[in-house]
Amino acid sequence: MTISTILARKGVKVVTIRPEQTLREALALLAQHSIGAVLVTSASGALVGILSERDIVREAVKNERFFDLAVSSIMTRDVISGTPGDDVNAVAATMTSKRFRHLPVLDAGRVIGVISLGDIVKAQRDEYLGAIDTLETQIISERAS
Amino acid sequence: MTGAPGTIERPLRVAIIGAGPTGFYAADQLFRQDNLVVEVDMFDRVPMPFGLVRSGVAPDHQKIKSVTAAFDKIAGHPRFRFYGCVELGKHLTVEDLRAHYHQIFYATGAQTDRRMGIPGEDLKGSHPATEFVAWYNGHPDYQDHQFDLGVERAAVVGVGNVAIDVARILCRTPEELAKTDISEQALEALSRSRIEEVYLLGRRGPAQAAFTNPEIKELGEMAGADVVVDPREAELDPLSRAALAQTGDRATTKKVEILSSYAGKAPTGKPRRLTIRFLVSPVELVGNDAGEVTGIKLVKNELYETPTGTLQPRATDETEILPVGLVFRSVGYKGVPLPGVPFNDKWAVILNEKGRVLDLETRQPVRGEYTAGWIKRGPSGVIGTNKPDAVETVACMLEDLANGAVMEPSAPTAEAADALVRARQPQCLSYDDWRHLDALEIERGRAAGRPRVKLTRLKDIQAALEERGGAGNR
Numbered sequence: 001m002t003i004s005t006i007l008a009r010k011g012v013k014v015v016t017i018r019p020e021q022t023l024r025e026a027l028a029l030l031a032q033h034s035i036g037a038v039l040v041t042s043a044s045g046a047l048v049g050i051l052s053e054r055d056i057v058r059e060a061v062k063n064e065r066f067f068d069l070a071v072s073s074i075m076t077r078d079v080i081s082g083t084p085g086d087d088v089n090a091v092a093a094t095m096t097s098k099r100f101r102h103l104p105v106l107d108a109g110r111v112i113g114v115i116s117l118g119d120i121v122k123a124q125r126d127e128y129l130g131a132i133d134t135l136e137t138q139i140i141s142e143r144a145s
Numbered sequence: 146m147t148g149a150p151g152t153i154e155r156p157l158r159v160a161i162i163g164a165g166p167t168g169f170y171a172a173d174q175l176f177r178q179d180n181l182v183v184e185v186d187m188f189d190r191v192p193m194p195f196g197l198v199r200s201g202v203a204p205d206h207q208k209i210k211s212v213t214a215a216f217d218k219i220a221g222h223p224r225f226r227f228y229g230c231v232e233l234g235k236h237l238t239v240e241d242l243r244a245h246y247h248q249i250f251y252a253t254g255a256q257t258d259r260r261m262g263i264p265g266e267d268l269k270g271s272h273p274a275t276e277f278v279a280w281y282n283g284h285p286d287y288q289d290h291q292f293d294l295g296v297e298r299a300a301v302v303g304v305g306n307v308a309i310d311v312a313r314i315l316c317r318t319p320e321e322l323a324k325t326d327i328s329e330q331a332l333e334a335l336s337r338s339r340i341e342e343v344y345l346l347g348r349r350g351p352a353q354a355a356f357t358n359p360e361i362k363e364l365g366e367m368a369g370a371d372v373v374v375d376p377r378e379a380e381l382d383p384l385s386r387a388a389l390a391q392t393g394d395r396a397t398t399k400k401v402e403i404l405s406s407y408a409g410k411a412p413t414g415k416p417r418r419l420t421i422r423f424l425v426s427p428v429e430l431v432g433n434d435a436g437e438v439t440g441i442k443l444v445k446n447e448l449y450e451t452p453t454g455t456l457q458p459r460a461t462d463e464t465e466i467l468p469v470g471l472v473f474r475s476v477g478y479k480g481v482p483l484p485g486v487p488f489n490d491k492w493a494v495i496l497n498e499k500g501r502v503l504d505l506e507t508r509q510p511v512r513g514e515y516t517a518g519w520i521k522r523g524p525s526g527v528i529g530t531n532k533p534d535a536v537e538t539v540a541c542m543l544e545d546l547a548n549g550a551v552m553e554p555s556a557p558t559a560e561a562a563d564a565l566v567r568a569r570q571p572q573c574l575s576y577d578d579w580r581h582l583d584a585l586e587i588e589r590g591r592a593a594g595r596p597r598v599k600l601t602r603l604k605d606i607q608a609a610l611e612e613r614g615g616a617g618n619r
Contacts, residue, residue, distance in 0.1 A: 002525075011498035091454065093454055
């Protein structure tokens with residue numbers, strides 16, 4: 001299973017923010033879309049970073065006046081990104097071992113989506129549920145015959 | 146009208162387009178809701194229900210087909226109707242459906258294959274694997290297709306489930322095939338097949354191949370064909386070995402083991418050979434002056450690791466030509482757009498979010514329209530995978546119903562819809578028609594010692610129904 005399977009049922013919305021916007025604006029986006037991270041893109045649409053709720057929590061603990069900071073001041077710049085043909089299982093292993101929860105997906109350098117660890121868990125669960133269901137059906141038919 | 150539909154006086158009316166597993170799983174999930182009265186009308190462009198369970202699942206995999214017993218139970222619900230031979234865009238439009246239903250559920254699957262995109266792809270003897278599958282499974286649209294089984298060598302490009310099915314069917318003996326419900330036409334043609342060598346071509350290594358362990362094991366149990374794997378190709382490359390050590394995935398470990406066992410075995414002299422190749426990609430089909438395939442040019446691949454840990458193939462400069470007279474491509478499938486339904490060209494799926502169809506311009510949900518299965522997420526998973534997928538979409542349907550976001554049909558009755566469908570397609574088939582044909586096929590099979598002998602031509606189907614007393618009786 002490739003991650004294109006996950007993206008196909010996520011519409012085409014990608015929530016992005018510009019590096020010079022504020023953390024206040026970023027929080028508003030996270031709340032409005034019920035998401036855990038927002039992609040940071042340049043004026044030309046290139047991916048320049050990712051900002052997660054964890055990044056903001058870390059900043060808030062040490063700086064109570066974080067709201068007006070620029071996104072670029074605390075975003076993660078070294079972003080791991082994927083492509084639609086990446087394997088779900090490989091992505092799951094990498095997200096777990098490298099401890100990140102959101103994967104931007106690029107196609108020919110352009111951002112086309114984001115996949116969360118939650119999406120991966122759901123896709124894997126559905127795959128297992130489906131396999132179990134199909135195997136059960138076969139076993140029942142074997143017993144019946 | 147006041148209040149939401151879903152009561153005995155005013156049932157929720159749902160049109161399901163596509164009578165494959167996803168459509169049945171959705172109907173089942175709708176019927177399971179307490180305190181909701183639902184009428185489901187299910188449409189399919191072919192005469193018979195069950196989609197790929199009937200026309201995709203290989204004939205020598207009858208156990209997998211037994212899932213139809215569950216679908217049959219669902220079809221027995223008093224508020225379920227089936228209309229075969231009715232096609233959206235040909236007999237009915239989305240506007241027609243909006244006049245008679247509160248919700249529309251698209252489950253039309255992935256109907257075409259992806260192309261390899263290489264020179265020579267359209268030479269004579271080069272076919273999409275899906276056409277061969279539809280042919281041997283008796284799909285009415287493919288019964289006039291011709292496949293030249295007089296050649297000695299065939300290649301199947303891909304190592305997914307469909308590729309394996311095609312390779313296995315090509316290798317089966319007439320005696321093995323005669324025990325299945327393969328179409329009579331295919332049985333006859335395959336019995337005269339002169340094929341001796343079948344190649345299965347995977348672009349990545351053994352650890353990345355999509356086939357499942359039971360399938361790969363089954364290959365080793367064929368009566369008339371030896372499985373051949375080059376030991377050098379069965380051995381894992383360092384990247385695959387490291388990835389497998391990290392994840393410890395049991396299924397993959399077992400798969401590699403089974404393939405290695407094939408690599409260590411000498412052929413036993415069975416009349417046919419199935420050779421599984423890894424780390425090769427076709428770059429060109431080579432032909433003769435008559436425009437027929439004579440070979441497939443392969444490039445040797447090596448694997449590299451992407452930032453997400455996926456191992457992808459990269460071409461080296463080493464090439465070879467395999468002499469083959471028949472090529473089946475099975476490199477992926479894709480959905481086709483439905484007239485009047487927003488389509489995401491990039492993914493070849495209906496544009497959707499969790500199954501809610503989205504408007505192309507506004508990206509907002511289109512009221513009352515939903516999708517699930519391969520046309521929602523692309524072709525992946527086994528039959529059962531469509532169940533959680535359909536359930537997710539039905540949850541959206543129920544949520545929208547609770548919020549009053551359904552369509553407002555002008556004539557929301559089963560009678561009005563039935564009259565329209567019969568006016569547009571007088572030859573439509575009902576579920577009772579299917580039950581009659583099903584019994585007939587099984588009866589024909591019993592005489593021949595087979596699970597069933599399929600009716601594969603529209604004229605035969607219509608004749609069988611007329612003999613009973615007319616098509617379309619409920």
